[in-house]
Amino acid sequence: MLSSGQLYARAAAFAALSVGALALAATYLYCPSGALCADTHYKYLVPILIPVTAWFAIANWVGWTYFRFA
Numbered sequence: 001m002l003s004s005g006q007l008y009a010r011a012a013a014f015a016a017l018s019v020g021a022l023a024l025a026a027t028y029l030y031c032p033s034g035a036l037c038a039d040t041h042y043k044y045l046v047p048i049l050i051p052v053t054a055w056f057a058i059a060n061w062v063g064w065t066y067f068r069f070a
Helices: 004-026 034-038 045-068
Strands: none
Touching: 004 045
């Protein structure tokens, strides 16, 4: 089991990661690079990859928890 301090640290790290992803996504409203703005395929890769990876990890952990106690 994790202690309350470890849970708070992990929650703070996840919140910081979420804020970082939001800040990175905000840079796409104002695009600093003309070549990146002209691209139609890869410019959304990093802002979409971060939350999708986080949600995949959470869903995977929940699934394994249910599988373990089934």
